Amino acid sequence: MAPLRPAAPRVLRITDLSYTYHGADRRSSEGACVASVRHEGPAESAGPARPTSRDVARRAGVSQATVSLVLRDKWHGRVSPGTADAVRAAARDLGYRPNLAARSLRLGRTRTALLVVPALTNEYFARVHTGAARVAAEHDFGMVLYPSPELAAPAPDPFDSARAALDGVIASSMAVEALAALRSGGLPLVMLDSDPEGSEATVNLDIADGMRRIVEHLVGLGHRRIAHVTAAVDSWTFHARARALSDALSGTPAALVHTERADLTVTGGLHAASRALSVTPRATALVCDDDVLAAGACKAVRRLGLRVPGDVSVTGFDDLSLATAVEPELTTVRLPAEEIGATGMRALLAVLEGRPPDTGVLPVSLVRRDSTGPPAAFTG
Amino acid sequence: MAPLRPAAPRVLRITDLSYTYHGADRRSSEGACVASVRHEGPAESAGPARPTSRDVARRAGVSQATVSLVLRDKWHGRVSPGTADAVRAAARDLGYRPNLAARSLRLGRTRTALLVVPALTNEYFARVHTGAARVAAEHDFGMVLYPSPELAAPAPDPFDSARAALDGVIASSMAVEALAALRSGGLPLVMLDSDPEGSEATVNLDIADGMRRIVEHLVGLGHRRIAHVTAAVDSWTFHARARALSDALSGTPAALVHTERADLTVTGGLHAASRALSVTPRATALVCDDDVLAAGACKAVRRLGLRVPGDVSVTGFDDLSLATAVEPELTTVRLPAEEIGATGMRALLAVLEGRPPDTGVLPVSLVRRDSTGPPAAFTG
DNA sequence: CTGAAAGCGCTTACAG
């Protein structure tokens, strides 16, 4: 690890640190010391303790219950408008924020959902998060993210790690072995892009249709020998891609001539594609499980002195921004990532309200770009 | 929005839904109904209520306080080993998990930190998260992520959105206007890659040194006319990059001949680089604020019928996986993303414990690849 | 229209 160049340490203001301390031995300080200081004068605003609804009540001259009623907007017909205004003014003056731990404890729910994704390094999951968080916000829900460090790692425990109190969980594209840990949480669970047999509520992408469209496209261009670069990741979505590809090829004049597993990185794609292209007779098209693998595959083609798509066509999956960052731009399957996140959050809300979740399969589309073309020998 | 193809809705098991209900009117059900059922027999295991420490105590035949002592591992010398074993067995049998909201309320802290990042779409932040979460886990801290939806959006309120109770906040590369919202939370705050004047505790990257190395490299290759493709993002790190570039160029034979602002996307980089290259006399090297911009810049060069690096050299910043996904692979500055995350979390832990945080500046390094070379006309 | 009280589930001094 590189050495740290020290900079002059900064002194923290006591107000910044105070939050830390007031919990440690709150019992003594709160009851005996701080509370009394607070009553004695200006220490109130400079004091270390975070204001509670009691403080707001005291300042507004009302009971603590009235503060709660007003701030939760349940005061109409129960508290006079003048009193309500006084409470809001006091809360504003003190910078009051309700203690969410206390609220959660009282209510038994938190209006917070956890999104579990295999890794943050993929733009796809960032988009899933965006869609889910948008719907969550529309329903006054918070959204917390747990990146399960490694798909291959021993089953993680998101309920220990993301310590937030949670109402429910959305998990996307998890490894098979991670599912048990998720289920053990006992929370309502919605799975995205996962085995529909394995879970109560699932929102999926039409992976099979995506592969079918790729095959149609390649076969239509004249390709007859196709190799598959699969992601060496043990999750349903990649198993589904492999199955869908071989299903889609049956009944066409084209054949799957080789399959090669790859680490889900550019380098992984490069190595796997190199191996796949060393098989003779050589495939004229490489179907890759992911845009990242496709980017690596394109590099492999060039390192062999061949061209994309002149000698070898390459297809991706996902339509990440990477697909248009490389040249040639990738022909790929666009996954509606934001939409699956949004639909997943809606399904979770339904489960939480006791309604049947609107699970289903979201359509995908083929994006034709420049990494595919007719095979060199093809005269059709 | 594309239509949803409906799938057969699945019926959820009651045990999955139960968690939802037990909070809504827990008072009546818990006190009157469920608790009594629980005592009457097998309803205990099938019952909807999540077990509490009281349930564990009842099963183990001890007081509720003893359960807490044992499970928090504070029982040595206070509880007999046999009793401790009985408590652990009972907890296991019931699948007991402590209610974190209650624990947080009681302790006044949560051992949870919030990481605020401008966007999830960037691999850099994923790596920062990885580093921070690793250190957090080593100290039995949880880590929760809040992607501030848009750098340019009205100041977000992470404390409303990430509803978890939090002990502190780490914020990376935030827009200037987002800082006020962060500070208003009143929580201990560590800033990463941010203005050291603007915050109490800051961990930074040696951005200036990175730019200096790029300039040395380019000037050494013979470049004399350099253009800068800046990210149109109002955050300290990009202001720092601009300042560092012009500082580094002064005193060299090279000049900054043009600056062009770009949206932080491949397309943004492409457009900005096109504009920059239309200025005459043309720059022989494009210094880009980010690898994503550099990828776009390379495309722009080729669209003008020029080659990288033969006619125009291009440099990036960050060393994302994108840097080696494109061809030619990018010469760029590698930022120790995981390390800044880890150092930031260590600084936050220090603040929380009242120690002076180990803030500082982390070194960066230049990675020479294939997107830079001597300028065409150079005969040095 | 307003207040006093109960209780969510936990942790920890304190008393035995």
Add this chain to the structure above:
DNA sequence: CTGAAAGCGCTTACAG
């Protein structure tokens, strides 16, 4: 070695 009790800050029936 073990238990009874207080209290974290909040929400919501309930009584006036």
